[in-house]
Amino acid sequence: xxxxxxxxxxxxxxxxxxxVAVVLAGCGAGATxxxxxxxxxxxxxxxxxxxxxxxxxxxxxxxxxxxxxxxxPLSLTDDEGTAVTIPTRPMRIxxxxxxTTEILFAVGAGSRVKGVTDADxxxxxxxxxxxxxxxxxxxxxxxxxxxxxxxxxxxxxxNSPDSIAKLRSLGIPVIVVYAADVAGVFHxxxxxxxxxxxAAAGTALVSSLQxxxxxxxxxxxxxxxxxxxxxYELDATKQIYTFADGxxxxxxxxxxxxxxxxxxxxxVFSIPLEKLLVADPxxxxxxDAAYGTTPAQVAARPGWSVMTAVKTGAIRPVDDTLVxxxxxxxxxxxxxxxxxxxxxxTLPAVPAPSTxx
Amino acid sequence: xxxxxxxxxxxxxxxxxxARAPSAGVLALIxxxxxxxxxxxxxxxxxxxxxxxxxxxILLRAIGLPIGRSWSPAAETIVLELRLPRVLTAIMVGGxxxxxxxxxQGLLRNPLADPYVLGTASGxxxxxxxxxxxxxxxxxxxxxxxxxxxxxxxxxxVAVVYRLGRGGGPFAPLTGLLLTGYAxxxxxxxxxAMTMFLAGSNxxxxxxxxxxxxEGASWLRLAFAAPLIAGGSLAIVARARVLNxxxxxxxAAAHLGVDVxxxxxxxxxxxxxxxxxxxxxxxxxxxxxxxxxxxxxxVVGPDARRVLPLAAILGxxxxxxxxxxxxxxxxxxxGVVTAVVGAPFFLALLRGTRSAYEL
Numbered sequence: 001x002x003x004x005x006x007x008x009x010x011x012x013x014x015x016x017x018x019x020v021a022v023v024l025a026g027c028g029a030g031a032t033x034x035x036x037x038x039x040x041x042x043x044x045x046x047x048x049x050x051x052x053x054x055x056x057x058x059x060x061x062x063x064x065x066x067x068x069x070x071x072x073p074l075s076l077t078d079d080e081g082t083a084v085t086i087p088t089r090p091m092r093i094x095x096x097x098x099x100t101t102e103i104l105f106a107v108g109a110g111s112r113v114k115g116v117t118d119a120d121x122x123x124x125x126x127x128x129x130x131x132x133x134x135x136x137x138x139x140x141x142x143x144x145x146x147x148x149x150x151x152x153x154x155x156x157x158x159n160s161p162d163s164i165a166k167l168r169s170l171g172i173p174v175i176v177v178y179a180a181d182v183a184g185v186f187h188x189x190x191x192x193x194x195x196x197x198x199a200a201a202g203t204a205l206v207s208s209l210q211x212x213x214x215x216x217x218x219x220x221x222x223x224x225x226x227x228x229x230x231x232y233e234l235d236a237t238k239q240i241y242t243f244a245d246g247x248x249x250x251x252x253x254x255x256x257x258x259x260x261x262x263x264x265x266x267x268v269f270s271i272p273l274e275k276l277l278v279a280d281p282x283x284x285x286x287x288d289a290a291y292g293t294t295p296a297q298v299a300a301r302p303g304w305s306v307m308t309a310v311k312t313g314a315i316r317p318v319d320d321t322l323v324x325x326x327x328x329x330x331x332x333x334x335x336x337x338x339x340x341x342x343x344x345x346t347l348p349a350v351p352a353p354s355t356x357x
Numbered sequence: 358x359x360x361x362x363x364x365x366x367x368x369x370x371x372x373x374x375x376a377r378a379p380s381a382g383v384l385a386l387i388x389x390x391x392x393x394x395x396x397x398x399x400x401x402x403x404x405x406x407x408x409x410x411x412x413x414x415i416l417l418r419a420i421g422l423p424i425g426r427s428w429s430p431a432a433e434t435i436v437l438e439l440r441l442p443r444v445l446t447a448i449m450v451g452g453x454x455x456x457x458x459x460x461x462q463g464l465l466r467n468p469l470a471d472p473y474v475l476g477t478a479s480g481x482x483x484x485x486x487x488x489x490x491x492x493x494x495x496x497x498x499x500x501x502x503x504x505x506x507x508x509x510x511x512x513x514x515v516a517v518v519y520r521l522g523r524g525g526g527p528f529a530p531l532t533g534l535l536l537t538g539y540a541x542x543x544x545x546x547x548x549x550a551m552t553m554f555l556a557g558s559n560x561x562x563x564x565x566x567x568x569x570x571x572e573g574a575s576w577l578r579l580a581f582a583a584p585l586i587a588g589g590s591l592a593i594v595a596r597a598r599v600l601n602x603x604x605x606x607x608x609a610a611a612h613l614g615v616d617v618x619x620x621x622x623x624x625x626x627x628x629x630x631x632x633x634x635x636x637x638x639x640x641x642x643x644x645x646x647x648x649x650x651x652x653x654x655x656v657v658g659p660d661a662r663r664v665l666p667l668a669a670i671l672g673x674x675x676x677x678x679x680x681x682x683x684x685x686x687x688x689x690x691x692g693v694v695t696a697v698v699g700a701p702f703f704l705a706l707l708r709g710t711r712s713a714y715e716l
Contacts, residue, residue, distance in 0.1 A: 136561070137688035140572075141439050145405030147431050157559055161501075162573045169575065170434055244557070267557035 070197040079178045079188065080155050086173045089197045090150035094143050096133055097154040100177060101126055102327035103189050104152070106205055109196040114146050121321070122329070138163035140170075148172055152192055181251035182334070185326045186210065205328060212331045213255070215348040216338055220257040223345055230258035230341060231281035231309070234320070235288050236301070239270045248326045256337035257345075258283065273303055284309045285340055287324070289317030316340045381663040384656065388670035392448070395674050399444045399681045400436060407432045416441075438576075446574035446582065447680045448673040450635040451645050453586035455672025457635075458646030459653075459664050460593050460628040463600045464621060465531055471647035472632040475538040475625070476514035479545035481636040484510025485566045486552040489559045500581055503566065504637045511633035517541055519625060530607070568690030569642035571680050578638050585634035589627045590669060596624060597661040604659065644695040645672050645679075648703050655706060675699065 074086045094115035095101040101120050104113050110125065117133035120126040132142045138159055143151065151167055153159040155178030167174050175195050179185040186206045193202020230253050234241040243249045245262045253260040261279045263271045284307070286293050295315035304310050318340050322333040338345055401412045411428040415436045418424045426433075457472040465474065473479075484506035491502060522537030523530070553563055593600075599620045602610035607617045635642070649672040650664055657663045679694040686694075 134687045137572075139404050139688065141435050142404045144431050144435050144439065147429075157562065160562070160565075166439075166573070166575065170438055265557070267559070268555075269557060 070194070070199060072197075074195070074197075076175065076191065076195055078155075078175045078191065079184075080176045082176065084173050084175055084195075086150055086195060088149065090173075090195070092147050092149050093196060094132055094146060094148040094151045095120075096138060096151065096159045097177075098122070099325045099327035100152040100154070100188075100192055102325065102329060103192045104196060106328040107189070107193040107196065107198040107201040109193075109198050112196065115143055115148060133159070136160075140166050143167065143172070144170060150175070150195060152177065152195070154178065179248050179326045180246055181248055182213065182255060182330060185248060185330045188326070189328060209328065209331050212348075212350070213334060216331070216334055217255060219345055219347050220255075220338055220342075223257070223342055225257065225342060227254070227257055227259040228282040228314075228341065229261055229279060229308075230283045230285060231261045231276065231279070232285045232287055232318075232323075233293070233298075234269065235291075236293070236298075240273060240276060241269050242271050244269050248330075249323055252323065252330070252334055252337055253341075256334055256341050258337070258341045277303065277306060281307055281309045282312070282314060283341060284315045285337070286315065286317045287320035290320060316343075381657055381667065384667055385670065388667060388674065392670055392674050392677075395677045395681075396444055396448070399447075399677050400440045402681060403435065403440055403684060405435055407436060412436055442576045442579050443571050443574040443680065444677055446579050446638060447571055447677045449579065449583050449586045450571070450639040450642060451649075451676025452669040452673040453590050453631045453635045454642065454646035454676075455649035455668040456590040456593050456665055457628040457631045458672075459650035459661070459668045460600065460624055461646075462650055463604050463661055464624055464628070465535060466604065466606075467531075467535065468651070469647075470535075471643075472628065472635075473641070473643075473646070475534065475629070476518045476541045476545060477511040477629060477632045477636065478641050479542040479549060480514025481507040481511035481633065482563075482567055482641060483545050483549045483552065484508070484513075485640075486549055486556065486563045489556060489562045489566075490552060500578060500637070503562075504578070507566070507640075508633050508637035511636055512629060514541060514545060515625070515629040515633075519622070565690065566640040567692075569640035569692035569695075570683070570688075570690050571639050572688055574638065582634045582638045586631050589631035589634070590665075593624065593627050593631070594665045594669075596620070596627075597665050600624065600661040600665075604661070639691075641692065642676065642695060643692045644699045645676055648699055649675060652703070652706060 070089065072086060072088050076084050076086070078084055091112055092114045093104060093109060093112050095104055095113055096117060098117060098120045101113060101116050102122055104110055105123050105125070110123070113126075113129060115132040116126050116129045118131045118135065119133075120129070120131075130142070130146060132139050132146070140163055148167075149172070151172055151174045153164050153167075153174055153176045155176040158178070159176075164174050164176060173195075175191065177188040177191060179188050186209060189206050189209070190199070190202045193199055193205070232242050232249065232253060234243070243253075243260065243262050245264060245266050247266075250260050250262055261271075261276065261281055263269060264275070284295075284298060286295070286298070295313070295317075298304060298315050299310050299313075309315060318336055319333075322329055322336060325333075332350075335347060335350070338347065397413075400416065401407065401409050407415075407428070411432055414424050414426075415428060415433050418426065419437055419441075454472050458470070461470040461472060461474055462468060464470075467474075485503050487510075488501070488503040488506040518534065518538045518541050521541070522534040553560060556563055599610075599615055602613045602615040603617065603621065603624075605613070610617050610620075632646075650668045653664050653667040653671055657667060675695065676691070679698065680691050682694045682698065683689050683691040
């Protein structure tokens with residue numbers, strides 16, 4: 001049977017009307033909408049030149065937090081070996097990793113930080129700063145719109161190499177940092193401080209951090225215990241995730257008096273349960289404790305009961321935000337890990353912070 | 358009587374052309390007008406607000422009109438260096454994929470064919486994934502190893518599929534080609550899965566490629582892709598009559614004087630070249646290449662001389678809009694937008710349209 005239908009409008013009108021409606025909506029948006037304005041009005045939304053001539057002095061914030069005068073243009077080599085030239089003292093700094101934001105604040109450049117990521121949470125003042133990274137995606141347009149004159153990015157794939165290349169092609173100096181160990185974090189503190197024109201503050205901060213690290217190292221050595229085999233759990237809901245080899249957390253656990261069980265590869269972060277059983281951790285640190293993982297859950301997992309750590313009940317939560325952030329609070333992470341590995345350890349008191357926020 | 362006219366008469370006899378279809382010329386004009394409007398909208402809107410007047414001023418000044426600069430240099434950078442190349446790349450990629458899709462659908466006489474059907478996608482994806490694993494950073498013309506290897510991978514896999522599938526084995530040539538494409542694609546997909554497993558922390562980069570995205574667009578990349586895509590697409594459009602002939606089946610086409618083997622090889626090569634260039638700059642943008650030609654056929658019928666240019670315009674419009682949506686939603690993958698918006702739109706059109714056509 002052939003179904004017949006009443007005459008309809010030709011399909012063309014249907015198609016065209018939809019396309020036109022969509023487009024008119026688009027054009028309307030173009031004419032009126034101003035999403036995510038970064039300034040009080042469209043004309044002031046674009047703050048400062050990114051590639052053109054330097055700002056007139058009157059437009060720049062008047063006082064600087066630190067009176068020292070670094071000499072600009074400043075040439076630096078970043079952690080990827082790229083030579084970066086910063087033409088003038090940066091007044092509008094964008095930080096693309098939470099750790100570098102912490103460094104900038106710790107060396108007294110916090111008031112000049114104009115863009116951060118959606119993962120930033122320390123110091124609390126960062127919550128008021130424009131977010132230019134959302135769910136890992138770098139909004140290059142917003143960074144240009146902020147008039148950034150210095151961008152600090154994370155290497156080793158933390159920020160997409162495409163975005164970094166794009167920012168550089170637009171004439172914005174980008175310093176890429178990546179630390180593979182605690183010494184590397186100290187170097188990054190000094191590098192970022194120097195780029196921001198706070199070299200002296202950076203050197204002072206690092207010498208204070210180095211002093212604290214030495215004191216913890218001395219306390220760990222004095223305790224004289226054989227380093228226990230430590231498994232640091234990032235996540236075990238589906239696969240088991242822990243640290244790859246040769247990353248800063250690997251070094252942290254060693255310095256805190258442990259013998260880390262890593263994945264055996266520099267790029268892989270998952271470890272098969274069989275391999276973990278053979279490694280037989282004597283201590284399990286729960287980096288995922290903040291997501292609700294408890295020692296009781298770990299002990300109840302099938303197969304885990306044969307591990308020494310589970311038998312002796314050596315399963316302890318740690319603050320993963322601290323441990324996973326290679327910034328100035330790395331020594332706090334070291335202290336927390338040392339105490340988690342050996343709760344009986346006596347550590348020297350934390351010195352009062354020597355730099356203003 | 359020319360091949361085209363005869364084949365068109367036959368095509369009409371076979372599938373019928375919708376009665377009272379709007380003239381293709383009028384549709385093309387409307388399409389170009391809509392495209393212009395979409396371009397302005399896409400350049401004017403973004404995560405930073407640039408006043409519409411300033412946007413127009415910046416564009417007019419860029420093409421040489423003597424207009425005083427009343428906007429900040431940052432606004433100019435955003436419009437000219439970030440948004441404009443991105444929108445133009447979207448036009449190229451969307452238009453190119455639509456033309457390539459129409460060509461593949463016609464060549465293979467299969468409505469499910471898209472630009473990726475003969476292994477292009479899996480070849481490009483494997484190339485890109487391997488590039489992510491290789492720690493090699495050299496960049497030429499803004500194109501890294503990822504773009505080069507995905508381009509090469511796409512072309513290489515089509516070449517392999519064509520060599521292996523040409524004979525056809527026990528099947529008719531087209532069936533043989535499709536099945537070979539499927540088999541080679543599966544093999545490459547296994548390689549891709551293995552590479553992704555090994556990629557570890559670089560997995561995100563591979564995913565971004567698989568879902569497609571235009572955030573890496575730049576003038577230099579456009580300068581690489583535009584000649585390949587535009588040249589290839591124009592060459593395909595110029596062969597629309599041959600495509601009409603092939604649509605009637607090999608024998609009929611041969612009777613019409615078409616050198617079937619040769620023309621099929623040429624069209625496959627052109628469509629694959631266009632696809633590979635589009636994929637290299639934008640990743641695997643799905644849906645456009647499948648749907649844009651069908652949308653156009655629903656309106657104007659199957660004559661390739663109308664379908665190809667109109668599909669190019671529609672593909673360009675769709676991808677610019679999809680990319681605008683992706684940008685406004687915080688740089689989500691554009692492939693997600695094309696599918697989420699495109700699929701229901703396509704379904705509505707399928708249900709609302711009475712004029713049938715067959716490939």
